[in-house]
Every structure is written in structure tokens, then in C-alpha cells.
Amino acid sequence: MFLRALRRTPSRVKPARSATARLLALAASIYLTTIGPHGLRDVAALGASRAAELEGVLAAAGAARMHPGPYLNEFVVRVPDARTVHRRLIEAGVLAGLVLADAEPDDPSLADGLLVCATEVTTSAEIVQFAAALSAVLGHHDVPVIAEAVR
Amino acid sequence: MSVTGERLQPTIFERGRPGRGGGKIPHPPKDALDRLPVGARRVTPAALPEMNELDVVRHYVNLSQLNYAVDTGFYPLGSCTMKFNPKLNEWAARLPGFANLHPMAPDEVAQGTLQLLWELERALAEISGMRAVTLQPAAGAQGELTGILMIREHHRATGQGHRDEVLVPDSSHGTNPATASMAGYRTITIPSAPDGGVDLDAFRAALGPKTAAVMITNPSTLGLFEARIGELLEAVHAAGALAYMDGANLNAILGRFKPGEAGFDVMHFNVHKTFSTPHGGGGPGAGPVGVGETLGPYLPSPRVLREDDGSFRLERPGERSTSIGRLRSFVGNTGVLVRAYAYIRAHGGSGLCEVSDDAVLAANYLKQRLADAYDIPFDRPCKHEFVASAATIKKRTGVRTLDIAKRLIDFGYHPPTIYFPLIVEEGMLIEPTETESVETLDAFADALIAIAGEADTSPEVVLGAPHTAPVRRLDEATAARQPNLRWRPMTGAETPCPD
Numbered sequence: 001m002f003l004r005a006l007r008r009t010p011s012r013v014k015p016a017r018s019a020t021a022r023l024l025a026l027a028a029s030i031y032l033t034t035i036g037p038h039g040l041r042d043v044a045a046l047g048a049s050r051a052a053e054l055e056g057v058l059a060a061a062g063a064a065r066m067h068p069g070p071y072l073n074e075f076v077v078r079v080p081d082a083r084t085v086h087r088r089l090i091e092a093g094v095l096a097g098l099v100l101a102d103a104e105p106d107d108p109s110l111a112d113g114l115l116v117c118a119t120e121v122t123t124s125a126e127i128v129q130f131a132a133a134l135s136a137v138l139g140h141h142d143v144p145v146i147a148e149a150v151r
Numbered sequence: 152m153s154v155t156g157e158r159l160q161p162t163i164f165e166r167g168r169p170g171r172g173g174g175k176i177p178h179p180p181k182d183a184l185d186r187l188p189v190g191a192r193r194v195t196p197a198a199l200p201e202m203n204e205l206d207v208v209r210h211y212v213n214l215s216q217l218n219y220a221v222d223t224g225f226y227p228l229g230s231c232t233m234k235f236n237p238k239l240n241e242w243a244a245r246l247p248g249f250a251n252l253h254p255m256a257p258d259e260v261a262q263g264t265l266q267l268l269w270e271l272e273r274a275l276a277e278i279s280g281m282r283a284v285t286l287q288p289a290a291g292a293q294g295e296l297t298g299i300l301m302i303r304e305h306h307r308a309t310g311q312g313h314r315d316e317v318l319v320p321d322s323s324h325g326t327n328p329a330t331a332s333m334a335g336y337r338t339i340t341i342p343s344a345p346d347g348g349v350d351l352d353a354f355r356a357a358l359g360p361k362t363a364a365v366m367i368t369n370p371s372t373l374g375l376f377e378a379r380i381g382e383l384l385e386a387v388h389a390a391g392a393l394a395y396m397d398g399a400n401l402n403a404i405l406g407r408f409k410p411g412e413a414g415f416d417v418m419h420f421n422v423h424k425t426f427s428t429p430h431g432g433g434g435p436g437a438g439p440v441g442v443g444e445t446l447g448p449y450l451p452s453p454r455v456l457r458e459d460d461g462s463f464r465l466e467r468p469g470e471r472s473t474s475i476g477r478l479r480s481f482v483g484n485t486g487v488l489v490r491a492y493a494y495i496r497a498h499g500g501s502g503l504c505e506v507s508d509d510a511v512l513a514a515n516y517l518k519q520r521l522a523d524a525y526d527i528p529f530d531r532p533c534k535h536e537f538v539a540s541a542a543t544i545k546k547r548t549g550v551r552t553l554d555i556a557k558r559l560i561d562f563g564y565h566p567p568t569i570y571f572p573l574i575v576e577e578g579m580l581i582e583p584t585e586t587e588s589v590e591t592l593d594a595f596a597d598a599l600i601a602i603a604g605e606a607d608t609s610p611e612v613v614l615g616a617p618h619t620a621p622v623r624r625l626d627e628a629t630a631a632r633q634p635n636l637r638w639r640p641m642t643g644a645e646t647p648c649p650d
Contacts, residue, residue: 021435022434026211032199033202033211034202037198040197041197042176042177045183048179090257120176
């Protein structure tokens with residue numbers, strides 16, 4: 001509607017200052033139109049599927065989930081000294097989610113927590129790489145077990 | 152509203168057909184969602200359209216072509232600076248390292264972005280003559296608020312908290328008084344001098360122990376440089392107040408005038424107006440703020456810091472107790488800032504100076520071309536924009552500026568800003584920007600002159616315009632007072648579905 005700017009000009013508000021994020025709304029609209037209702041469900045289901053895969057291999061690598069409830073595609077794993085582990089994983093080429101000791105410093109129950117997730121674009125190879133690197137950082141060397149867990 | 156129809160098209164919801172458009176997402180395992188509780192799973196699919204990708208592309212490309220854009224035509228919307236966005240900016244912003252960086256990524260994996268932000272702050276400080284810059288605000292208006300909140304904090308910290316007035320000229324952007332009010336100040340509007348500039352005596356009379364700040368746009372919204380700015384700033388500081396510069400028109404003075412060196416204490420930058428970030432799409436935007444020495448301690452946190460070893464990091468929570476705090480999540484709209492950075496680096500210092508010089512030249516050229524057909528209320532050299540007026544045409548023919556603006560649409564041009572600034576009768580604020588060729592400027596001037604002629608010879612053509620746009624003249628008052636922004640599916644030709 002290219003006349004909108006004209007419509008606004010007589011008001012006290014100068015037209016140049018529309019501080020919204022309409023390009024983002026446009027991008028989201030085009031995305032939703034492109035994938036459609038079934039694609040949207042598939043995106044969610046793929047992320048959930050990859051996350052279940054991730055949960056399995058991280059547990060095998062020594063980092064089990066912290067909370068028992070249901071989740072879609074992100075969950076917290078318990079990793080002692082998560083901050084140090086997180087930093088060493090970066091050296092190994094893995095950005096291992098969020099260190100909850102930093103993100104939620106006021107909740108002592110999360111002090112060992114690492115918030116991780118998988119999405120529809122996470123690959124099985126990346127999941128194995130993450131688990132193998134974590135296993136190495138934690139001093140385990142059971143990478144074959146991890147690869148098996150993925151299968 | 153009357154609709155011509157042939158260029159309009161159905162909505163995506165009307166175009167979708169069941170079963171179309173699969174195959175874009177790999178199929179997940181059938182049981183992928185079975186581990187979720189039944190109650191958490193969606194029973195019916197979302198009511199989204201099903202379309203194949205080609206139809207989606209055509210739909211949105213065709214919709215985009217119903218919009219006027221600087222990529223399709225001349226867009227002289229004064230005060231808005233509908234500046235060409237070089238495609239280089241888009242390339243830079245889409246580099247995966249910038250585009251895919253998570254905002255919560257730790258500093259050690261965000262060094263490139265942090266360095267870019269740090270360098271952009273330095274570049275903006277150099278351009279403006281300010282000491283330090285924050286990139287956090289999401290738009291110019293939020294930048295204004297950031298600046299005024301820092302001024303308020305400074306007065307409180309120095310025992311001057313009783314200062315509760317902000318002075319603005321009557322030609323100011325509407326956001327200036329709005330910002331002052333938001334920060335709890337009383338706004339006092341000072342009339343302009345007859346030449347369109349600040350009325351120094353009126354400001355002096357209003358300045359006093361209750362003045363917290365003065366907000367000035369320079370060049371002004373009339374496109375005029377405030378020649379008395381030095382005297383005004385001296386008077387402001389002598390009264391113990393601070394000077395805010397609305398940097399909306401910085402695009403006219405790059406390399407020629409440094410607000411910080413002139414004595415302004417704080418200013419914001421509209422990166423879409425000066426540094427060619429996207430504008431017409433409606434955001435996201437960015438409104439960095441520069442400060443002089445006085446306000447440096449109050450800058451929003453976190454700032455980007457450079458360590459002795461050359462690495463970069465964000466300020467930690469609580470590290471600088473004088474800060475007014477956080478204005479926006481994370482460090483601002485980084486994707487927009489990457490584009491501004493690309494523009495600045497692509498031009499360099501001399502290139503940016505040329506940008507402003509060319510913008511000023513184009514505006515003065517157009518002003519001269521129109522001077523015989525239209526009133527030019529302030530007939531002295533302008534900066535990047537100027538005000539023309541159809542007041543005489545209206546008296547003679549009844550054709551108003553609004554009608555002329557609508558008629559310009561038929562000639563293929565986006566109309567200029569009209570009836571702004573409010574202090575000019577039948578005003579049109581014309582801003583050609585620096586990138587238009589002389590042929591484009593001439594063609595636009597010819598169109599405006601032709602319309603002025605039509606006002607005499609066939610006023611009904613002008614009064615009935617636009618004739619070629621996808622929609623006719625809209626009922627703008629009703630649209631503004633009773634906006635109907637919700638689309639509802641139609642069950643028949645006229646009957647909306649029940650809610």
C-alpha cells in the first residue's frame with residue numbers, strides 16, 4: 001500500500017521513523033506460505049526426531065538429561081563444570097548450547113546444566129561429532145558406542 | 152475505496168489448494184512426535200495455504216510490484232531520505248558468519264561481529280565528532296530516547312534533577328517532543344525565525360535554570376543549515392543545559408560539519424537515511440547514538456570493549472555502574488549495522504563527503520528548476536532537501552498540494568512528503584538524494600511543471616488523480632480513524648465468515 005506514507009504525513013509523527021520490523025514479518029510470511037501446514041509439522045517433527053537422537057548419544061557420552069518431563073527439541077543435560085566443558089568444546093569445533101550457570105545464575109539447581117537443542121537442519125553427522133567431542137572432553141573414549149547409539 | 156482490480160490479486164489463503172506444495176521438507180520418521188503427550192500435539196493442521204514454490208514466488212514478486220520502491224522509480228520523499236541501498240550491503244549482511252551468528256554466542260566465537268561493531272562505533276564517532284557511540288537503539292526515535300535518558304541521568308547525577316524542560320523549535324520532527332515527554336519532560340516549542348532558522352532571541356528568552364536540554368535538527372526539516380548554531384550552543388551551555396542534535400539530516404553534512412566538534416553533547420544517527428540501510432520495507436532499523444565527554448559514562452550497556460591483546464568482548468552485567476542500562480536486547484539490530492558498515496567502508500571519508508555534496512547539489516538544482524512554477528518559501532541555498540509550496544496555485548485554481556501529489560503518481564513518481572513541516576502552507580518537502588541522474592531530476596521537474604499547467608487548463612484531471620494506480624484515491628481519514636487491519640476469509644462474493 002504505497003499511499004500509506006502519504007497518509008501519515010499530515011500527522012505530528014514524521015513518516016521516516018517507522019520503527020517496526022516489517023521485513024521480518026514478510027520473511028516469516030513467505031516462509032510459512034512456502035512450507036505450508038504439513039511442512040510446518042514436518043519441521044517440528046524433524047527437530048523432535050533429531051533431538052531424540054541427540055539425547056541418546058549425549059547420555060551415552062556421559063551427559064544425561066536433567067529433567068524427566070516431555071520436550072520437543074531442546075533439553076538440559078547435566079555436565080559437571082559445564083562452563084569449562086563448553087569452552088573446550090568450542091576448541092573442538094562445537095558450540096554446545098547455553099551454559100545455564102551463566103544464563104540462569106540465580107538458579108543453583110541449574111549450575112551443572114547445559115541447554116542443548118537440535119532442529120530440522122541438524123545432521124546426524126553433527127550429532128555424532130558433538131557427542132564424540134563431549135566424550136573426549138569428559139575423558140571417555142567410547143566413540144564407537146556413540147556411533148552405534150546413533151544407528 | 153474504489154478498486155481498479157486488474158493488478159490486484161487474491162490473498163495466499165485464497166490461492167492455496169489442498170495437496171499442493173509438498174516435498175520441500177524431508178519427511179520425518181512417522182513416530183517422531185509420538186513421545187510428546189497427546190494433549191500437546193496439534194490435532195488439526197495449521198490453517199496455512201498449500202502452494203507450490205513457483206506460485207509463492209510469483210505471488211510475492213507481484214505483490215512487491217504493487218509497491219513503489221526506489222529500485223523501480225524516483226522517490227523524492229522529503230525528510231524520509233529514500234536512499235538507494237547498494238547491493239553490496241546486502242551481500243555483506245548475508246555473509247554466513249554475520250547472518251548465522253547466534254545472538255547468545257559467547258564472545259570467543261563472535262570476534263568478527265564484535266570487531267565490526269567496534270569499528271562502526273569508531274567510524275560514526277569520527278564522522279560526527281562525538282567521543283563514543285552506542286549501536287543498541289533499534290531506530291532513530293529510540294536513539295532520541297536513549298540520548299534524552301542519558302541527559303536526564305546526567306542532571307540527576309550532578310544535582311540538577313529539578314531541570315524539567317526541553318526546548319524544541321517548531322520545525323522539529325514530531326518525535327522530538329514525543330521523546331521529551333516520554334522521559335518525563337515538559338516540552339516548550341520555540342517558533343522559527345522568518346528565514347526558517349532558529350530564533351536565537353526566542354531561545355535565549357526560554358533558556359533558564361529549568362532547561363534540561365535543547366533538541367535541534369541541523370540541517371533543519373526545511374533543509375536549511377542553522378547558521379546561528381554556534382551562538383545557540385553557547386547559550387545552551389551557559390544556561391547549564393545540554394544540546395541534543397537530531398541527526399536525521401546528517402546525510403547533508405557528511406565531511407562538512409561535525410556536530411560533536413560544534414558543541415553538541417549527544418546525537419542520534421538514522422542509518423537508513425545516511426548510511427543506506429533498508430528503509431521502505433519498514434524495518435528492522437538501527438539508531439546509533441553518539442555522545443561527547445559529558446554523557447560518556449551513561450551510555451547503555453553492554454558496550455563492545457577491546458582488550459589489550461586485541462580481542463573484543465561485551466561489557467559484563469554491572470561492570471559500569473553509571474550506565475543507564477540496556478535499551479534493547481543483545482547489541483542492537485546487527486544485520487542492519489553490517490549494511491551501514493559496508494556503506495561507510497565502501498565510500499571512505501572522501502566518498503562520504505561526496506555523497507552529501509551530491510545530495511545538496513541535486514536538491515538545489517531541483518529547487519531552481521521548480522522556482523517559476525511553484526512557490527519557494529525560503530529562497531536561499533538549501534542542503535539536501537527543500538520546501539516548495541502550491542499555495543499560489545491553490546488560490547488561483549483550487550488545486551491543492553494533495554492533488555498534485557496524487558497526480559504525480561500518474562506520471563510514475565512517488566510524491567514528495569506533503570504538508571510537512573507543518574509551518575509551511577500547502578508545502579511539499581522534496582528530497583532527491585545523491586544518486587539520481589540529472590535526466591531523472593529533469594524528468595521529475597518537467598512532470599511537476601506540467602501538473603502546475605494542468606491545474607490551470609484541466610484541473611479536473613488533477614483533482615481526480617491518480618488514474619493509473621492499482622487503487623483510486625483512498626478515504627485516508629477513515630482509514631486512519633477506523634483502520635481495518637484484519638483479513639477474514641470470504642465464504643461468498645460479499646459475505647465474511649463468522650468469527
